[in-house]
Structures are given as C-alpha cells and as structure tokens.
Amino acid sequence: MAGRSFAQWGNDLYTGRRSYPIVPNRNRWFGVVGLLSVASILILGLQGLNLGIDFRGGSEFTVSGVSTTDQDIAVQAVQSVVPEDEPRVTTVGTDSVRVQTAQLTNEQTDQVQQALADAYGVDVATSVGSAYIGPTWGEGVAMRALWGVIVFVAVVAVFMALYFRAWRMSVAAIIALIADLLISAGVYAAVGWEVTPSTIIGFLTILGYSLYDKVVVFDKVRENTTAILEQGRSTYAERANLAVNQTLVRSINTGVVALLPVAGILFVGGFLLGAGTLRDISLSLFVGIAVGTASSIYLATPLEVWLREKEPKIAAHTKKVLESRAGLTADGAQDAVLAAAAAGAAQLVPGHHLGTAAQPKRRR
C-alpha cells in the first residue's frame, strides 16, 4: 500500500489539502543554506581541495599486477632514487599501485620505474607505466572551464529572464546555483578525495542539472502565478508555495531517478569495484544532484518569492489581499474559506472566450 499512500500524498499536495510551509518558513531555509555555505567556505579555506597531480604537476607511476599492495615498498623504491621526495602512494583496484611524485627528469623516471618494478617483482616494460603531467595543463583546463562556466551562466541567465519574463527569477536561480556549487565543493573537500579533471566535469554537470531543475520548478511557479494580479484571493507567496508542493512529487521522482545510476557508479563502481576515474565524477555528481534538487525547492523558490515581493506590483497586490482577508475575518467569515484561500486550493483562473470553434455546432 506504500505506492497508494504515496500517490495519495501526491494528490493532497496537488490539491493543497496538505501543504508544507516551504515559502513561509523561508528564513529557516536561508539560515540552513547560510550555515552550510559558511561551513563549506571554512572547509575550503582551512583544508582546501586536495588538488590532484593534474593541477600540481608531477610524475605518476602505475604498477599493475602486483602481488602485494604494501605502500611502503613504493615509498622506499622512489626514495632510493630521489631521497628527498615524499611520494603519495594510492592503491588502485586490487592489484595495482599508483605512485605520484614531484616532477622528475627522464633519467630519474626510468630509474624510478626500474626501482618500482624490482620492488614489486614485476616486469618493467609491461607492468610499470609512467606519466608526466605539467601543472600548466590543469590550470589551462581550469581557466577554460571557468570561462565556460561564466559564459554559460550568463547565457542561461539571459535565457531564463526572457523565458520567464522576470529577471528576478534568473537572479534567484543563479544565486541558488552558486550555493549549490559551494556546498558541493565543500562536501568534496570534506571527503578529501583528490580533485581530478573528472571532478571538474562533474561540477560542470551539476551546473547544468541544477539550472535544469530550477527551470522545471520555476515553470510551475510561473504557471501558478500567471494571473496572480487579476485575483484577490491568494498572494504570490501562497501560489508559489502551492507550486513547490505540487512539484514535490516530480522533484522526488526525478531526483531518485537521476541519483540511482550515479549512486550505482559511486557505491557499486567506486567502492566495490574500484573504478578510480568514475569515483571522482560520481561523487561530485551525487552530491551535486542531491543538493541541486533540494535547493530548487528550499532555496531557489523562497528566494525567488522574496525577490518578487519587492516588485512594486506584487507588493501592492500582496498588501491588498492581506487587507481584504483581514476585513473578511473582521466580518466573521468562515475560517475554512480563508484557510483554503491561503493554501491556494481554490485555484481560480478567470474564464475567457475560447472562440467560436468552442461553441456548440448545429447538426447538419
């Protein structure tokens, strides 16, 4: 019966019979997001992102097919060639070892390769791979990615402002997006995994997903508030709150469906199978999608309402509705009517002429 009650819950949310006061409680959500953002900034500032070799530059050796993944062997092998170096050794999968060192000369590289092969008792030609990565490369990617982000956000902001015909909506979406990225980066820093180009790709996807989700939710808000000024029953905030409640089922379903494959890659692929490249991207995606979906509901919409209520027309309308409601209460109107209006259940859209085609036709 779980399915039935979920559907029932969806019905109640749609009709406004059950309503979560997301928009009215906005200060609480702003506080939560503020706290998380400050925590993220602190983590990023104090601990920092664990930048991978791609961003710092250096040499990386991969020893595969080893019988033991003891990390001390690799440290000793590297230090026998470059005594002052403090290599970072990571186990990849079950039988390969990744050794990262500072930048080495070709000669040193060959020696380290040989030393590693000897230490692990594997063949140097087939089992020990080496890579040189210049630090400027990572910087180049990061700079290009940053430019891509700036241009992309600007283009999408213009698109949203045009589509919704309200620049405040795109401002709210962009602010929520920045919070999403900040919190995702904070979580990533807290986990302490290495930041690789895959992570960056993951963050770029979050950007796309987060905005995508906000467009879907805002579209419902737009739909619910189209004729808001032409009626005096409910305020903008109430209509927006109804919209968030009505899209709650969609948001949950989409969030779950988007998270499932990523969770599969993260938990099954990353932890059980040891897929390194996919681990980075899937963690950033997992956190990002979860945060993005939640922020569309708890941050973006309340923020949007807060901004929109500063719009003179909407502010005047809200005031008018609240006054007339106060008047009704004074006149002793039924509480039920008022509550229903506030929940937005009685959704009234003024009728209009549908054209002669909609008129009954004479039979021939």
Next chain:
Amino acid sequence: MATPTRRSRPVRTIVLLAILTILLPFGALLAGVNFDARSSDNPDGASLAPGLALDLQGGTQIILEPVTTDGSEITPEALDEAINVIRQRIDSSGVSEAEIAQQGEGNIVVGIPGEVDDETIALISKAAQMKFRPVLTYGAGTPTADPNASADPNASADPNAEATAAPSADATATPEPSASPSAVEEAPVVATDPSDLAQITAAVQAEYDALDCTNPENLKGGGGDDPAKVLVTCSEDGSLKYILGPVEVDGTDLTNASSGLRVGQNGVVTNTWAVNLEFNSEGTKAFRTTTERLQSLESPRNQFAITLDGLVLSAPSLDPGVIITDGRAEISGSFTRDSAATLANQLSFGSLPLTFDVHSQEQISATLGSEQLERGLVAGLIGLLLVVVYSLFQYRTLGLLTVSSLVIAGLMTYVSIALLSWGMGYRLSLPGVAGIIVAIGFTADSFIVYFERIRDELRDGRTLRVAVERGWDRARRTVLAAKAVNLISAVVLYYLAVGGVQGFAFTLGLTTIIDVAVVFWFTHPVMELISKVPFFRDGHAASGLSPERLRTSTGPRYVGAGRVATAAPAQDAPVEAEEQPEPVLAGIAPQSAPDGRRMTIAERRAAERRAQAAQADADENEEKH
C-alpha cells in the same frame, strides 16, 4: 480544447520516428560496415562498435603547444599545416591510428595507441624547418642496384646511376680527390658556391645511391639537417631523390605564400594555378644571388628545392632569363587549385619559426581503461535496473512506457555514436560514457514531468484523453525550456572547454537532442495511443492512472454539467489532514440533495421556497397561540 484544431496521428509519428531516426541511420551504419569497414588500415571506417578514445583503448597522449620564437601570431592555417606535419611524422614512423587534433586555441593533442619511445616524442615535437637549397642532382626514388656503383660508374647497368653519375663526372671533372671513401668524411670540401658539384663526394654519392625513397622510414623527415652541408633526401611523396647544396635562403625569410590563378605577362589572368612567394629584404637579397647564379647553370642545377622537415616539397626550375630581384617569386606548373593551395599552406607553415613545447605526456594503459569501462557499464546497468524498478513502482504499467522510451533513447544514442565515429571520427571516451549514464536521469525527467502533468489533469477529474492532451500542452513547454538550458550548457562547454570536458559536453548535447526527439515522437504518441486502450482509459488499478489513486478522496469535485461529485471519504486519511481545513469552494456553501448529489439552482430555490413556506407556517402557528 474540446475540439483539437490539429488532428494528431500518433501511429504515423511513431512510424516516422522509427524510419527516420532508427532504421535509416542503422541502415546507413550497416551499409557503412559493408562498404567501408573499419580495419587497421582504414581506422576511420564504419563499425558496429563505436570507436573508443585512447583512454579506453590505451596508448600515449602528448599535448603539444606550438611556440613561435619571434612572438608572432599562429594562424589557424599554420596550425592545420603543423598538424599535417606531425601526422606525417607519426604515420611515417610506422604508428597507425594516431589521433592528432587541435585542442582549444592552439594546442595540438597527439594520441598514439601503444607505447611511445623518447625518440618518437623528440621527432614529433621538433620544429619544422623550411629551407631553400640548390639542387645538385636528382633521380628516381629507388636505390641504385649496386651500392658500389658510385665507385665505378661505368660498371653500373642502372640507367639512374648513369644519369646521376654523369653530371658529376662531366660538369666539374674534379670529383677525383674524393674518390677514396676513407678520406671523404674528414676532408673538407672547398666549394666555390653552393651549386658546386665538388660537394658530391664519394660518401655523399654512396649515400645517395643507397637511398630508397619508397621506404617509409626515409620519408619521416624530421629536419635536423646541417644547413651548411650537402643534403641527400627524398621528395615528400617518395618518387624522387635529391642531392641538395647548402641552404641559401632560410624559410623564415619568406613572408607570404599564397595560391591563385597565374597572372600572365600583360596582366591577363590565365587559367593555370600558381603559388606566389614573397620574401623579406634579407630573403630578397639572398634569393637574388641564388637566381643569378642558377640562371647560368644547366638542368638540373638550375633548380632550387624547397625543403620542409628535410623533405623536398617542390623543386622548381628557373625559367630561362629570369632573375628574381624584387623578392616576389612565382611557382607554376601542373597545379590544380587544391595542390596549389596545399603547397602555399605548407610554405606558409614552414616559414613560421614554430617549435612545439611538450605540454604533457601521459601513458594510458589499455587494460585500465577497459576495466574502468566494464565496471562503469556494470555499475550503470545496476543503476538502470534500479531506475526500472523505481518507475514500475511509481507508475505501475505506465512505467513500462518510461523504460521502453529509455531503451529507444539508448538505441538512438548508440547508433548516433557509431555513425559519428564513422562520419567525423568521434570516439567515445570515459567522460563521454559518464555523460551518457548521467543523461539517463535527464531523459527520465522528461517522462516524469509529462506523467505528473497528466496525473495533475486526472486529479482535476478529466478523462484520460483530455488529460493527455492538456498535460502534454503544459509539459511540452516545461520540457523544452529545461532542455534548452541543457543544450546551452552542452554547446557552451563544447566550444569553450577542452579535452575531456568536450567529450562530456558532446554526449550531453547529443542525448539532450535524442531525449527531446523521443519524448515528442515516441512517448507522447504512444501515450495518445494507450489512452484509448480500456485498461488505461478506465483507470485500472495497475495502470498507474487509476482515478481512485489520483483523485482527492474527500471534498466535492466539479464533474461538469453543473454537477459536483463528492467522493467517498478516504479510509486512510492522513493524520495531518485532520488539522488541515477542508478545502471549500468559494461562495455559497454547497447544499446537498438527500441522495448526496449537489442540488441544481432550481432545486435549491425550490427548497428555499419550501423552507420559507414552512417558516411562514410556523410563524403563523406561533401567532395563533
């Protein structure tokens, strides 16, 4: 809304989708596999399996950044030519299936499958050097039959050897001092000018005779030739071999090379293509001395060779009587439009003082990549299975539509990628795979938005047919707006970002387009069709569209024709509902007829009249007392 203005033909749409987006591309792919199959010597051919990028196939990726030594700007044409030169260097070194592409603004990515030694990297990253050298002699590009031919020219039966030996013997008549091979290496040859045949020592002659230009090993070029010495080399295509004198004009002295129709002597444009060269002042001076000297010489010594990377690009001869004094030369001959443009490009590239910095060099082992892909696919499949379970749980039988739409989208993605890897050399990389897996969520969201809209309409008490129609109208707008955001992100990232981000953006954009196509041409038409099937239309409990599950269990609901239905009270009414006020229609509170049906206005008025009459009677009775 009651009468749709446009008749929708769901079956036709689905059939069109099947033909246009699945059968046609798949047929094209099959045809490609039959007629242009991918093999080791045709790496760009078609195959049912999409091409895999180096990260999944293994190899070495080298990123080169062209650097000018004089700070001048690198034009896109020069970069293209640089890529060609690198490709030539790699291909001739025996490595096939190398990927060489421009990346970002000016980087060149070289991906070579397999292992690469330091020599190859040095070869690839070396500067391309163009030089102008006088031709001493040339011949067919095959080795002379007898390696000793040079020691005894008369003993050679090979006509080539005769031809090559002849000028050296006749023209200068002084090759004798170098006849002893042992002395050649050390003895400095005192040449009177760069065209002096005395430079062809016995050692040079031996090298020349042994040179086989049909061997790709000798066509990799690579420059590194000493500009002050004689050069024995092949033409670029391997058909001819040359002995060239020392460098007379450096390629960097060439300021411009362009191709165009030849202008005749009286200023009339002729119908033949030519390549025009312009030198700077230094080059003009040097070129003038060269042409002055060459003019007095016999063929083939009146030719000068243009070498790029040590290989002869072109070896034009001077027209009789022409001395180029103004630094503007013209090469004409049997050019086509394309070959003239190619030569001009090659010349402009060679004139650039360009070297390559190795930006990064990374060995990607194949096993690691394929392992990662396998694990990624397994994990993705598990995730996909969970998606199927979840949508069946949420949408019951309707979930099957989600699943089949996802399958169709997956099929289209697969065929597109296979076609693109054939048509434009697209190769699936690991970030690309990640992009596709993430796209599952995006694609499924379109269906979720659509289904939720239909349910919303059903909750308003509409019939399924109308609900589908209206729900589609509203969902379409949302889906398009949201997908537009996705497409913008894909396009912007594709053009602005680099490397793996590009592969990711490409798959994201591709899946977005496919997603929209599937929703419009498959999911919606199928939804229209099944809305006529009784199982769904009548809202069977397992259809995911049952009115009982979707309608408010309490409260009145307007059902049209002035009637409002009051549903049966819910058995499992939520606890919070008790605290929530009942939604009440504005206006007069509904008055129910004895049978529970809401009264019509006439009935209500009649009831009011009856009530008034009853009240009046009661009042009268009271008064009587």
